[in-house]
Each structure stands twice: as C-alpha cells, then as structure tokens.
Amino acid sequence: MPTKKNVIRTSAASVLAIGAVTAAGVGSAQAAAEFPEFEIDINRQAIERTLDVTKERRDYRQAWEQAKKLDVEPKDATLSPTVALDTAEEKTKQLEQKVEKAKEPAYGTPESVGVSTGTLDAIASCESGGDPTAVDASGTYRGKYQFDLGTWASVGGSGDPAAAPEEEQDYRAALLYSQSGSSPWPVCGQ
Numbered sequence: 330m331p332t333k334k335n336v337i338r339t340s341a342a343s344v345l346a347i348g349a350v351t352a353a354g355v356g357s358a359q360a361a362a363e364f365p366e367f368e369i370d371i372n373r374q375a376i377e378r379t380l381d382v383t384k385e386r387r388d389y390r391q392a393w394e395q396a397k398k399l400d401v402e403p404k405d406a407t408l409s410p411t412v413a414l415d416t417a418e419e420k421t422k423q424l425e426q427k428v429e430k431a432k433e434p435a436y437g438t439p440e441s442v443g444v445s446t447g448t449l450d451a452i453a454s455c456e457s458g459g460d461p462t463a464v465d466a467s468g469t470y471r472g473k474y475q476f477d478l479g480t481w482a483s484v485g486g487s488g489d490p491a492a493a494p495e496e497e498q499d500y501r502a503a504l505l506y507s508q509s510g511s512s513p514w515p516v517c518g519q
C-alpha cells in the first residue's frame with residue numbers, strides 16, 4: 330500500500346497522465362488501477378470531508394436541541410444530507426448565535442444597578458411572601474414588591490406588575506430602590 334510519501338512522490342507526469350486519461354473518457358477505475366496512490370489520496374480527502382460534515386451535523390443537532398428548549402428553534406432539526414461543509418458550518422454558527430442570544434436575560438440584574446439581591450429578597454418576603462403574582466385585598470398593590478401601577482410605570486414597567494416575569498419585577502424593584510432607597514416600602518424597606 331502506498332504511503333503518504335508515495336502520494337507526495339507522484340510525479341507531475343503521473344498527474345498529467347491521470348488528467349489525460351480522465352479527459353479521454355477512461356473511467357476512474359482504470360485510472361485508479363494505473364495510479365493507486367491517487368485513489369488513496371482522493372479517498373482520504375473524501376473520508377475527511379465526510380467526518381467534518383458529520384461533526385457539523387452533530388453540532389447543529391445539539392444547537393437545535395438547545396434552541397428548541399428556548400423556543401427559538403428553526404424549522405429544520407437536521408441539516409440536509411447533501412449540505413456542503415462550509416454551508417453546514419455557517420448554519421451551525423448562525424443557530425448557535427441564536428441560542429446564545431436567547432440565553433441572555435431580558436432584564437438587568439439587581440446587582441447591575443447596585444442593589445443586592447439580599448435587600449430585595451427581604452423586601453419581597455415582607456411585602457408579598459415572595460410571591461410574584463400577589464395582589465393585595467384592594468387590588469392596588471401588585472406583584473412581588475407590591476407596586477402600584479403609577480410606581481411600576483415610573484420605572485419603565487407596563488401592564489400589570491403581578492403578570493410580569495419575576496426577573497422583570499426584580500429588576501424594576503432594584504431600579505426603584507437605586508432611585509429612592511427603601512422609602513417606597515415604608516414598612517418592609519427598613
């Protein structure tokens with residue numbers, strides 16, 4: 330069996346002869362019989378390409394599984410069997426970027442505005458028992474931090490605070506605390 334050295338030693342005349350044989354219409358089987366080192370090199374390249382595409386197909390499928398969990402999946406769970414390597418790499422990269430973007434939090438963290446989570450946890454525990462869907466008996470104070478609608482709107486909230494995601498309630502409470510301290514929670518902010 331020819332070694333890599335044999336493949337490298339293939340003379341220019343051999344390569345030209347293979348080109349002439351192919352141009353003359355002689356099949357690859359005859360060319361392979363006359364120049365076996367050429368066939369070995371071609372087969373090795375084909376196997377490497379197949380392995381690379383197989384890896385990309387696996388990577389794409391893994392990204393798709395993550396995307397599905399985040400509700401950002403594309404319609405296709407797998408790449409086409411005939412996809413070229415560069416196309417497979419690009420599609421995988423695009424899907425991985427969508428997954429990373431979907432993982433980013435929709436709101437800042439309390440720490441991002443200089444408020445500790447512990448401070449907010451204490452307020453929420455006192456105000457609503459930590460329940461993000463809590464509504465007081467009068468219906469005026471709503472959510473984990475018992476916002477009234479005016480205060481909620483003043484920190485960028487819209488709609489019903491008790492219907493907002495908990496992460497948004499935490500962020501907006503942190504904004505309010507960073508602007509006004511504990512005064513919006515006269516009983517629980519102490």
